[in-house]
Amino acid sequence: MRNSIVILFLCVTSLMFSQQKDPKVLEREARKDVREGNELYNQLKFEEAEIAYKKALDKNPNYAKASYNLANTIYQKNKNKEAVFQYDLAEKIAPDKMSKAETFHNMGNAFMKEKQYDKAVEAYKNAMRNNSKDDETRYNLAMAQKLLKNQQNKDNKDNKDNKDDKKDGKNKDQKDKEGGDKDKKDQKDKNQDKGKDKEDDKSDPKKDKDDQQNKDQKPRPNQLSPEQMKQLLEAMNNEENKTQKKLNAQKSRGQKIKQEKDW
Numbered sequence: 001m002r003n004s005i006v007i008l009f010l011c012v013t014s015l016m017f018s019q020q021k022d023p024k025v026l027e028r029e030a031r032k033d034v035r036e037g038n039e040l041y042n043q044l045k046f047e048e049a050e051i052a053y054k055k056a057l058d059k060n061p062n063y064a065k066a067s068y069n070l071a072n073t074i075y076q077k078n079k080n081k082e083a084v085f086q087y088d089l090a091e092k093i094a095p096d097k098m099s100k101a102e103t104f105h106n107m108g109n110a111f112m113k114e115k116q117y118d119k120a121v122e123a124y125k126n127a128m129r130n131n132s133k134d135d136e137t138r139y140n141l142a143m144a145q146k147l148l149k150n151q152q153n154k155d156n157k158d159n160k161d162n163k164d165d166k167k168d169g170k171n172k173d174q175k176d177k178e179g180g181d182k183d184k185k186d187q188k189d190k191n192q193d194k195g196k197d198k199e200d201d202k203s204d205p206k207k208d209k210d211d212q213q214n215k216d217q218k219p220r221p222n223q224l225s226p227e228q229m230k231q232l233l234e235a236m237n238n239e240e241n242k243t244q245k246k247l248n249a250q251k252s253r254g255q256k257i258k259q260e261k262d263w
Contacts, residue, residue, distance in 0.1 A: 030056040034066050038259050041073060049073045064093045065260035068103060072257050080110040101131035106257060108140060117148035 037052030053070035056063055071086035087107040094100040108123035124141035127134065
C-alpha cells in the first residue's frame with residue numbers, strides 16, 4: 001500500500017512538471033502573439049489585436065513591446081482612461097529612454113482627448129525629459145499649455161460671473177424692497193388726495209386723458225434700451241467667436257502612435 005502511494009505521488013509530480021513550459025518556449029510563443037497582434041492592428045482589427053497582445057503578456061508579463069502595443073490598441077478604441085493605465089504600466093518596464101519618451105507622448109495624447117490638459121502637460125514634459133529633441137512632443141506640449149491656460153481663464157471668468165450674479169440678485173432684492181416702501185407711501189398720498197383729484201378730474205376730462213397717456217408711456221425699469229440690446233448682441237457674438245477659436249485650437253497634430261515590431 002505504501003509503495004502504491006509513492007508511485008502515485010511520483011506520477012502526479014511528473015505530470016505537473018511536464019505541463020510547465022520552458023521560459024524560452026514561452027518567450028517564443030509571446031513573440032509570435034505580438035507579431036499576430038501587429039498584423040491585426042494594421043488591419044484595424046483592434047479587438048482581435050488586443051486579445052493577441054494580452055495572450056503575449058500572459059506568457060511574459062514583462063514583455064515591454066506587448067505592453068506598449070496593447071496600450072496603443074486600447075487608445076485606438078477611444079478608451080482613453082484605460083489606455084492611460086496601460087501606458088503607465090508600459091512605461092515602468094520600458095527598456096530605454098526612447099521607449100519611455102514615446103510612451104509618455106502617447107499618454108499625453110490620451111489626456112488631451114479627455115481634456116485633462118494639466119496631466120497632458122506633465123506627460124509631454126516627461127516625454128521631453130527622455131527625448132529633448134522630439135519636435136512633435138514639443139509642439140504638443142505648447143498646445144497643451146495653451147489649452148490649459150484657456151481652460152483656467154474660462155473657469156476664473158465663470159467664477160467671477162457667478163459672484164456678479166449673486167451680487168446683482170442681492171442688489172435687486174434691496175431695490176425691490178425700497179420700491180415697495182415707496183409704493184406704499186405713494187398709495188397713502190394718493191388716498192389722501194383722492195377727493196381733491198376726483199373733483200379736479202371732473203372739471204377737466206382732457207387733462208385726465210393726457211395724464212393717463214403719459215402714465216402709460218412711462219418707461220419700465222427693467223426694459224433694455226436699443227443701445228443696451230446692441231451691446232448685448234455684440235457680447236454674445238464675441239463669446240461665440242472665442243468658443244470657435246478654442247475648438248480650432250484643439251486640433252493637435254501629435255499622433256505618435258507607432259507599434260513595436262518583433263521579428
